[in-house]
Structure formats: C-alpha cells, structure tokens
Amino acid sequence: MSSAGSTFSATTSVLCVIFILLVPLAGAGLALINTGLGRSRSAAQLMMSSLCVMSVAAIVYFVFGFAFQGYPGNPAHTMAMGGKSWSWLGDGHLFLHHVAFDGSPKSLAALLGMFGAGLAALIPLGAGSDRWRLGACCISTTLLGGWVYPLFAHWVWGGGWLAQLGANYGLGQGFVDSGGASTIQVMGGVTALSIAWILGPRQGKYAHDGMPGAIPGHNAVLVLFGCLLTLVGWLGLNSAGAIVFNGVDAGVSVLVAINTILPAASAALAAALITNARFGKPDASLTANGWVGGLAASSGACAFMQPLSAVIIGAVAGFLVTFSVEWFELHMSADDPGGSISAHAMGGLWGVLSVGIFAHVPLRGAEGVSGTIVAHPGQWLAQLVGIATLIGFVLPLTYCFNWLLNRVYPQRVSAEGERQGMDLHDLGAGAYPEFLTHSEEFTER
Amino acid sequence: MKILGFMLLVSGWAIVLTAVALLTRDVPRAAFVLAGIGVEIVGFGVLVRAHPVRRGERE
Numbered sequence: 001m002s003s004a005g006s007t008f009s010a011t012t013s014v015l016c017v018i019f020i021l022l023v024p025l026a027g028a029g030l031a032l033i034n035t036g037l038g039r040s041r042s043a044a045q046l047m048m049s050s051l052c053v054m055s056v057a058a059i060v061y062f063v064f065g066f067a068f069q070g071y072p073g074n075p076a077h078t079m080a081m082g083g084k085s086w087s088w089l090g091d092g093h094l095f096l097h098h099v100a101f102d103g104s105p106k107s108l109a110a111l112l113g114m115f116g117a118g119l120a121a122l123i124p125l126g127a128g129s130d131r132w133r134l135g136a137c138c139i140s141t142t143l144l145g146g147w148v149y150p151l152f153a154h155w156v157w158g159g160g161w162l163a164q165l166g167a168n169y170g171l172g173q174g175f176v177d178s179g180g181a182s183t184i185q186v187m188g189g190v191t192a193l194s195i196a197w198i199l200g201p202r203q204g205k206y207a208h209d210g211m212p213g214a215i216p217g218h219n220a221v222l223v224l225f226g227c228l229l230t231l232v233g234w235l236g237l238n239s240a241g242a243i244v245f246n247g248v249d250a251g252v253s254v255l256v257a258i259n260t261i262l263p264a265a266s267a268a269l270a271a272a273l274i275t276n277a278r279f280g281k282p283d284a285s286l287t288a289n290g291w292v293g294g295l296a297a298s299s300g301a302c303a304f305m306q307p308l309s310a311v312i313i314g315a316v317a318g319f320l321v322t323f324s325v326e327w328f329e330l331h332m333s334a335d336d337p338g339g340s341i342s343a344h345a346m347g348g349l350w351g352v353l354s355v356g357i358f359a360h361v362p363l364r365g366a367e368g369v370s371g372t373i374v375a376h377p378g379q380w381l382a383q384l385v386g387i388a389t390l391i392g393f394v395l396p397l398t399y400c401f402n403w404l405l406n407r408v409y410p411q412r413v414s415a416e417g418e419r420q421g422m423d424l425h426d427l428g429a430g431a432y433p434e435f436l437t438h439s440e441e442f443t444e445r
Numbered sequence: 446m447k448i449l450g451f452m453l454l455v456s457g458w459a460i461v462l463t464a465v466a467l468l469t470r471d472v473p474r475a476a477f478v479l480a481g482i483g484v485e486i487v488g489f490g491v492l493v494r495a496h497p498v499r500r501g502e503r504e
Binding site: 332 | 451454455456457458459461462465466467471474475478479481482485488489493496497
C-alpha cells in the first residue's frame with residue numbers, strides 16, 4: 001500500500017495533528033489497565049514504569065528510531081531478491097535531522113511514530129507486572145523502540161518490502177495496516193509473550209499440579225476507566241494512521257471513528273456474554289481485555305471496511321481474547337496479569353487478517369493515492385505474509401534481544417523483592433501506604 | 446527445544462519469503478506461503494512445549 005502524497009492541505013494537517021495528540025490517551029489508558037490488573041503492592045512501580053518506557057521510547061525513536069523507519073520515497077537500504085528491490089531499512093538522518101516540522105506528512109509520521117513506539121513499549125508491561133524490574137523494562141524498551149519497532153514499521157509504513165508487495169508482486173495493495181494492528185499491537189503483544197516466558201510466572205501463580213490460580217487485579221475501577229481512555233486514544237491513532245500512512249481523505253475519519261468504537265463495543269459485549277454464560281456473572285477484567293482486543297483488531301482495516309464488518313470483527317476479537325487468556329495461562333506457561341498477549345497479539349493478528357476478508361471500501365478523494373482496496377486473494381496473501389513475518393521474524397528477534405539482556409542484566413526481581421512488592425523494592429514506597437501485604441497469597445493452595 | 450522452535454519459526458518465514466520472491470503463479474505461491482505458515486505453527490508448538498508450566502512455583 002503506497003502512502004500519502006508529499007503534501008497535505010492545511011485542514012488535513014491540522015486535523016491530523018489533533019488526532020495524533022489524542023494518541024497519548026491510549027497510553028494512559030493502557031497504563032491504568034495494566035496497573036489495575038496487577039497487585040496493589042506493585043501499582044506505583046507499574047505506573048512509574050509506564051512513564052519511563054514512554055520516555056525511553058520517545059528518546060530512542062528521536063535519536064535513531066525514525067531514521068531506521070524512514071518514510072516512503074526517502075533513502076533506504078535495499079537488496080535485490082528475485083529480480084525485485086526489497087527495501088529493508090530506512091536510511092534517514094539521526095535526531096530527526098532533515099525533517100521539516102511544518103505539518104508535512106513526513107513530520108506527522110515522525111510524531112505519530114514516536115507515540116506508536118511508546119504504545120508498543122507499554123504493552124509488555126502488562127505481561128511483566130509484579131516482577132519486571134524498572135531498569136530492565138527501560139533497557140528492553142530501548143531495544144524495542146529503537147530497533148525492532150522502527151524496522152518493522154519501515155517494512156509496513158516506511159515504503160518497505162511489505163508495503164511494496166502489491167507493486168512488486170501483484171499482491172493486492174501490498175500489506176495494509178491502517179492504525180498499527182501489526183506495527184504497534186502485535187509488535188507489543190509478541191514482545192509481551194517473550195517477556196512472560198523469560199520472566200516466568202509470578203510466585204503463587206501455579207500450584208503443584210500445574211494448575212494456574214487466579215490472582216485478581218487490585219482495582220477494577222482503574223481498569224474500566226482505562227478502557228474509556230483507550231477509546232479516545234484509539235480514535236486518534238486510527239484516524240491519524242489512516243491519513244498519514246494510507247493517504248485517505250480527512251473526511252474518512254468519520255468512518256474510521258465509527259469503525260473504531262464498534263469493534264470495541266462488540267468485543268466487550270461478546271466477552272461479557274461469554275463470561276456470564278461460563279461463570280454466571282460477567283467478568284470485569286476479561287471484558288476489559290475484550291474491549292482492548294476489539295480496539296486492537298479495529299486498527300487493521302478501520303479505514304477500508306463497512307461498519308457491519310467492524311461489528312463482526314469486534315465480536316470475533318472478543319471471543320478470541322476471552323478464550324486465549326485462559327489458553328495461554330493453562331498451556332503456554334505465560335503468566336500475563338494484564339492480558340496483553342491475548343488482547344494485543346491475538347486482537348492485532350485478527351485485525352491484520354481481517355483486512356484480507358473485509359476491506360473493500362474504495363478510497364474516496366484520497367490525496368496522493370490512486371485505486372481502491374478490494375478484498376481479493378492477493379490481498380489475503382499479502383496479509384498472510386505480514387503475519388508470517390510477525391511470528392517468524394519479530395517474535396524470535398524480540399525473544400533473542402530480551403534473552404540476551406536477561407543474561408547480562410537479570411530482568412526479574414528477586415524472590416524477596418517480589419514478596420515485598422515492586423513498589424517497596426524499586427521505589428522504596430508503596431502506592432497505598434495504608435495497605436498491608438497479604439501473606440496468604442503465598443500459602444499453599 | 447527452544448532453539449529448534451525458533452529455527453522452525455525462522456525457517457517458515459524463509460519459505461514464505463522465498464515463495465513470494467521466486468514463484469510467479471498464484472496457486473503455487475499461495476500453497477508455499479501457507480506451507481511456510483504451517484512450519485511456523487509447528488515451530489510455535491515446539492516453543493510452547495519448551496516452556497512447560499512450572500509446577501508448584503512458590504517463594
């Protein structure tokens with residue numbers, strides 16, 4: 001999928017800036033969700049970690065991330081394969097040199113990318129909560145925000161080989177991802193899986209017979225308020241992504257907004273209904289995970305599908321997230337307190353795939369983009385190639401980076417630190433100083 | 446086991462890339478892409494087996 005043209009109208013630029021400035025609210029929402037789903041004795045450390053990883057991601061993306069990500073039409077490292085040129089890494093300037101901060105598509109891409117790297121870095125915090133050291137998550141974010149995210153974002157949004165699958169090999173319009181279902185959500189989700197595997201489960205999570213026990217989140221209000229905040233952020237993320245990276249007309253943002261809220265709504269309702277049917281009452285944490293999963297799934301095709309398709313995509317996402325949370329815990333030894341792997345990786349993968357199934361809305365009045373996106377086998381194949389890349393390349397890469405980091409700088413807190421709580425261990429003070437540590441969480445079940 | 450799982454993941458991806466780059470007809474290309482994804486799924490299964498549930502995780 002080719003990207004936007006070289007210029008936007010003033011109205012489009014202003015709208016785009018407003019949309020992008022909403023994106024940090026998605027980060028705030030994710031931070032609240034992760035914190036609420038963790039233990040009370042790690043709440044302050046998790047919020048502090050969220051702030052730190054957003055900061056680290058912004059700085060590394062500024063220093064070299066955007067240079068690696070690049071922008072369509074800008075210099076890039078290429079290699080020839082099968083007689084075609086494959087662009088695999090941006091060749092831009094460090095420190096955002098040569099980016100004119102004038103509302104041009106390139107400058108907007110840099111701003112959106114900076115927030116996108118932060119969002120991707122926030123996702124693994126949910127999987128590592130209650131045991132991931134503050135310093136370790138900052139270093140891990142350096143690797144994610146400075147290397148892995150820009151590399152894959154170049155392939156999708158920077159005119160890289162995935163985006164060129166259409167032009168080079170006739171696979172539809174090439175790999176399409178409007179709002180970051182792959183570049184942000186799956187990227188963060190597979191990193192969360194790597195972190196959950198490398199850190200291991202929390203103490204007391206698994207009994208001697210291998211069955212996982214429930215460790216409920218400490219504040220459902222934070223979680224559900226976080227869900228509302230994420231919606232606002234996602235409205236900005238999907239709208240800005242569709243304009244900046246897919247060149248759709250600013251007026252299409254109405255459709256994008258509708259196609260953002262509908263999947264979230266149907267996913268949350270699906271999760272609530274499923275948990276109500278299974279457990280007798282709707283489960284707040286799984287419903288919240290379903291909501292986020294619906295938002296993640298919406299990011300793939302939000303600018304190119306009909307609202308009815310959005311409802312279906314959300315309902316499927318809610319189903320996938322609800323059951324995968326349990327499956328990951330039971331069968332994959334992945335203790336993921338925030339449900340990040342299910343909500344972001346599963347939701348995002350489904351969102352990427354849904355482009356091949358549901359995307360059929362012609363671009364209208366697009367600036368710098370010609371043609372339409374219509375669901376056809378070539379588009380399917382392009383989306384599958386993107387999914388294969390996420391699982392076959394990004395997952396091993398993030399695991400390898402974090403495994404190496406863990407060898408030189410152990411990422412998991414000591415057993416005593418985990419017993420104390422991350423607040424006391426990392427920060428020296430708790431989020432709720434009037435609370436006592438509940439030692440019964442460590443007694444035999 | 447972990448190394449085998451990761452090797453299968455990367456091998457599956459290599460099959461997908463090779464199919465896209467070298468095959469021109471739609472059906473063989475799609476078949477090899479699906480085969481590559483199949484290899485990745487097997488690799489992921491091996492990885493899951495390589496991370497068994499840690500029974501009795503206690504302090």
